[in-house]
Amino acid sequence: MPPTITDNQTHDFKAHYDCAHRSSLQDDETDDAHVKRITRYSDGTVKLRNSNIELMDQDILYHLALGSESHDLQEMFGDVKFVCMGGTPKRMENFAHFIMNEIGYKLPAGTQLQDISAYSYRYSMYKVGPVLCVSHGMGTPSVSILMHEMIKLMYHAKCKDPVFIRIGTCGGVGVDGGTVIITEDALDGQLRNSHEFTILGKTIHRPAKLDKKLARELKSLASPDDPYDTIIGKTLCTNDFYEGQGRLDGAFCDFSENEKMDYLEKLRENGVVNIEMESTIFAALTHHAGIKAAVVCVALLNRLNGDQVNAPKEVMNEWQARPQILVSRYIRKVLTHNGQLKSLFGHQGSIKSPRRFKLVQQESQAHE
Numbered sequence: 001m002p003p004t005i006t007d008n009q010t011h012d013f014k015a016h017y018d019c020a021h022r023s024s025l026q027d028d029e030t031d032d033a034h035v036k037r038i039t040r041y042s043d044g045t046v047k048l049r050n051s052n053i054e055l056m057d058q059d060i061l062y063h064l065a066l067g068s069e070s071h072d073l074q075e076m077f078g079d080v081k082f083v084c085m086g087g088t089p090k091r092m093e094n095f096a097h098f099i100m101n102e103i104g105y106k107l108p109a110g111t112q113l114q115d116i117s118a119y120s121y122r123y124s125m126y127k128v129g130p131v132l133c134v135s136h137g138m139g140t141p142s143v144s145i146l147m148h149e150m151i152k153l154m155y156h157a158k159c160k161d162p163v164f165i166r167i168g169t170c171g172g173v174g175v176d177g178g179t180v181i182i183t184e185d186a187l188d189g190q191l192r193n194s195h196e197f198t199i200l201g202k203t204i205h206r207p208a209k210l211d212k213k214l215a216r217e218l219k220s221l222a223s224p225d226d227p228y229d230t231i232i233g234k235t236l237c238t239n240d241f242y243e244g245q246g247r248l249d250g251a252f253c254d255f256s257e258n259e260k261m262d263y264l265e266k267l268r269e270n271g272v273v274n275i276e277m278e279s280t281i282f283a284a285l286t287h288h289a290g291i292k293a294a295v296v297c298v299a300l301l302n303r304l305n306g307d308q309v310n311a312p313k314e315v316m317n318e319w320q321a322r323p324q325i326l327v328s329r330y331i332r333k334v335l336t337h338n339g340q341l342k343s344l345f346g347h348q349g350s351i352k353s354p355r356r357f358k359l360v361q362q363e364s365q366a367h368e
């Protein structure tokens, strides 16, 4: 039986959150209006919830190898509308090449995509017009550091209403490998829809809220012709891949197969369709920053059938393209709606398809 949040814990968490929240709420202000007021300037540019930053002479975004004095961040990133993140540098480089093709973005003659954060030796970042493609590594600490610096980057660059999307991989719960899963709610290991932080020795929770409208919009972009399913459901976020996700095949395992299966069944009863390691921190920090966000992952296996990730490499590569295809449809739709696809990039880009994705991937590998 998985631990679930008790009434007392719910109460403590809610009381703490509500108290902190209410203290900055103005009379009759709705939650949405409140978040908007404290996270946006009137022109839609990102406002930080940390007044220390504007008092500093310079802000060094150490893990991105960027700084507010060393770089003209507004000139470099001011046009960014979409920040797409995923675990590995290679996935995000592939996505950069793919989205470049999809939106018909042309690099200046004689240039090629560069990893902007190469000299951080931590994360990789590629910019394709209004799309930033960034790797976030594995698990909460890595994502948390990146999120702080990306949100500050949005502020320094004066980006207007950016949208953050995580493009990931996961284990399915009763869901076949290759299925694309859009997260409706991100739950922590105790099935709480929040992320727990320890700050100055105190435990606090922030709601792990994603944008439901964006999730529905992404779902609507799945095509009946896609040779795979795209679903929406709850995502369990753990701090470990092995024991934390109830695997029997880690270096250690102190539970039985029956206990594991009971746990996965219990998750399923609670509406959990997949398990990964970043959704709660990603949701909690974007929500705290008033940034619209979504998580789209592909399942690499159905955990009800086993623990080992053993699909062939080519199959896995094709599966990993699926969330990217969905996200590219969304980006194209927004840019088309804003009249940007044609005016910014000269032509309409082309129709997305898994086959085309493969070609773009091969081209990008040829650039290595």
Ligand SMILES: O=P(O)(O)O[C@@H]1C[C@H](O)[C@@H](CO)O1
Pocket: 086, 087, 088, 137, 138, 139, 167, 168, 169, 170, 241, 276, 277, 278
């Ligand atoms: O975006 P990725 O593929 O990194 O997401 C999942 C969660 C962990 O970071 C990793 C474990 O294999 O994959």
Ligand SMILES: O=c1cc[nH]c(=O)[nH]1
Pocket: 169, 170, 171, 172, 241, 245, 275, 276, 277, 300, 309
């Ligand atoms: O089972 C899986 C597969 C990918 N990523 C995870 O976190 N778990």
